[in-house]
Amino acid sequence: MSGGCTYRGRIAPTPTGYLHVGHAATFRRAAERCEAAGGTMVFRLEDLDPLxxxxxxxxxxxxxxxxxxxxWTEGPDVGGPCGPYRQSERRPHFLAAWRALRDGxxxxxxxxxxKEVATSALAPHEEEPVFPPGWRVPVAQAREWADPAGTNWRFRxxxxxxxxFVDGHFGQTRRVAGVDFGDFLIWNRDNVPxxxxxxxxxxxxxxxxxxVRGADLLTSTARQLLLCRALGAPAPGFYHCPLVVDELGRRLAKRTGALALRTLREQGATPQSLWDRLKNGMF
Structure with a gap:
């Protein structure tokens, strides 16, 4: 956790489906850590994908x-000094960062x-395909572009x-660039960051x-630390929660029939009944 600053946490769902109990467990942990630190909670909707x-x-x-x-104290429904709190409304911020990365x-x-990356020689990998270094384009070509539209953009x-980094739950964590992850997308060809x-x-x-987020994003944190450095900004602290699993030990996911909060509400569940079932990290 960053020292010397008033604690500011965030709840940041991606609304590509109804949230499930795994999200609830992570967001509750975020709320607990924020409350324990006497901090401010920010709600941000990460609604980048228009489709x-x-x-x-x-x-x-x-x-x-x-x-x-x-x-939460700040968010799309309550306002706040750092709005807007919907990523779909924050495009100027992302374009400014793209320009800074291009110029740097x-x-x-x-x-x-x-698909090409997934079928490349370096594709077989524990977590994800590693982008082949031989496919890189000289970064000098980036300066010829006035805006990112029309192609994908990768961070070298x-x-x-x-x-x-030292994770709040898992402790010392290490990822090696070019081995555990490769050049990653920062802007998509459909002109969405x-x-x-x-x-x-x-x-x-x-x-x-x-x-505060799920343990499936540990490698993502390594990428984001590199981005923070490239943008000349201090990185936040990180706390990755173990993932909630079902009775067979399978990860919950909103696109694979997991239990949605909306469905559970309609079936008569109460918040306390959900928290009770989640005590052991299973549902």
Whole structure:
């Protein structure tokens, strides 16, 4: 956790579907850590994808988390000094960051598709395909572009550098650039900023001092630390929660039939009944 600053945490759902109990467990942990630190909680809707982030999912995220008893001081429904609190309304911030990365020589245009990367020789990997270094484009070409539209953009990682951080739950954590992850997307060819860039830019702009999220994003944290450095900004602290699993030990996911908060509410569940079932990290 960043020292010397008033604690600022965030609840930041991606409304591409109804939130499930795994989200509830993570967001509750975020709320608990914020409350213990006497800090400020920020609610941010990460609704970048215009096709998948539907209005009904955005509304449901706010309603369902309020129903669970979670509260926040800043957000799209209450306002605040760091708004807007919907990423779909924060495009100027992302474009400014893209320009800074372009001018700094950190990124390059990339015509390779996700499918090409997935089927490349370096694709077999524990977590994700590693972008082949031989497909890189000289970063000098980036300066020829006035805006990012029309192609993918990737951040060139420092091959072989160990990115280390102390996680609030897992402790000392290490990922090696070019081995555990490769050059990653920061802007998509459909002219939408990628997750990695958007969350870093907004966490910096909103003064977030600790990010609480699921353990599936540990490698993502290494990427985001590199982005913070490239943008010349201090990084927040990180706390990664163990993932909630079902009775067979399978990870819950909103696109694979997991139990949605909205469905559980309609079936008569109460917030306390959900918390009771989640005590052991299973549902």
């Amino acid at each position: 998948r982030c539907k209005p009904e999912y955005c509304d449901a995220a706010l309603e369902d988390l309020r129903w669970l008893g979670l509260t 020589g950190w990124i390059y245009p990339c015509a390779r598709s996700r 990682v420092p091959d072989g550098e160990a990115v280390e 990628a997750y990695e860039l958007a969350v870093v830019v907004d966490d910096i702009a909103m003064g977030i001092t600790e990010v």
